Amino acid sequence: MPTILVADDEPHIRELVCVVLQREGHRVLEAQDGRQAADLLEQEPVHLAVIDVMMPEVDGWELCAFVREHWDIPILMLTALGETSHKVRGLRMGADDYLVKPFAPEELVARVEALLRRYRIQADGALDIAGVRLLQDTYEVQANGERMALPPKEFQLLFTLASSAGRTLSRDKLIEEVWGYDYEGDERTVDVHIKRLRDKFPEDAYPFRIRTVRGLGYRLEVTGT
Structure with missing residues (x-):
């Protein structure tokens, strides 16, 4: 059972996040400010941290830097500030993802699960999709x-x-994850690479497909076992 640290000075937000995550089977530790969160991190093993930016004592920026300096765990930043500059600052300080308040509980869960899955994959160095194995070290399938x-x-x-x-x-x-958040090229680069992947992995030969979701992006769907 993953243990998730939730650091937020707003009691109702903290309660919402905790209830949603506990409902999904996660163990949750609560902190009302960055200093308390740092103490909890040093006392118990944590698998993921959900950190609010604006907190007293030690703010989210400082806590993010502290976590990244001592632990290799995913960090999801929460904030009511939607400006790009804040997102960039959080990513530069080591955050893995960013969620702006108010948010839907379903999106919070999806992002937390994706981060946990990504870090498990990174630790293993490999990923299996219905019998297809992806090896990070050699870029092989x-x-x-x-x-x-x-x-x-x-x-x-x-x-x-x-x-x-x-x-x-x-x-x-996808650009942020693959090319980096400071990438300044054309977003059609993604489309070109998707086409190349589809050419190499046709649906009739592999148990997955890359679907275009019009107006949104792309989704990989498992079609076989």
């Missing part, structure tokens, strides 16, 4: 008794989609 090496960006794009299988990822999110 094992399937149908064969091994196929992919160019790094194609592999990372496939790996990102597969690690969130069933969830639609926007082009912006």
Whole structure:
């Protein structure tokens, strides 16, 4: 059972997050400010931290930097501030994802599950999709008794989609994950790489497909076992 630290000075937000995560089977530790959160991190093993930006004593920026300095766990930042500058600052300080208040409980759960899954995958160095194995160290895909090496960006794009299988990822999110948040190129780069992946992994030969969700982005769907 993953243990999740929730640090937020707003009691009603903290309660909402805790209830939603506990309902999904997670163990939750609560902190009302950054200092209390830091103390809890040093006392108990934590698998993921949900951190509000604006907190007394030690704010979310400082706590994020502290976590990243000492632990390799995913960090989800919560804030009522939607400006791009705050998102960029959080990512530069080590945050893995960013959720702006108010948010839907379903989105919170989806993001937490995706981060936990991504970190488990990173720890293992591999990912299995219905019998197809993706190897991070070598950028290889094992399937149908064969091994196929992919160019790094194609592999990372496939790996990102597969690690969130069933969830639609926007082009912006894919660019951020694969090319980096400071990428300044054309978002059509994603479309080009998706086409290359579809050419290499046709639906009739592999147990998954990459579906276009019009106006939203792309989603990898498992079609076989």
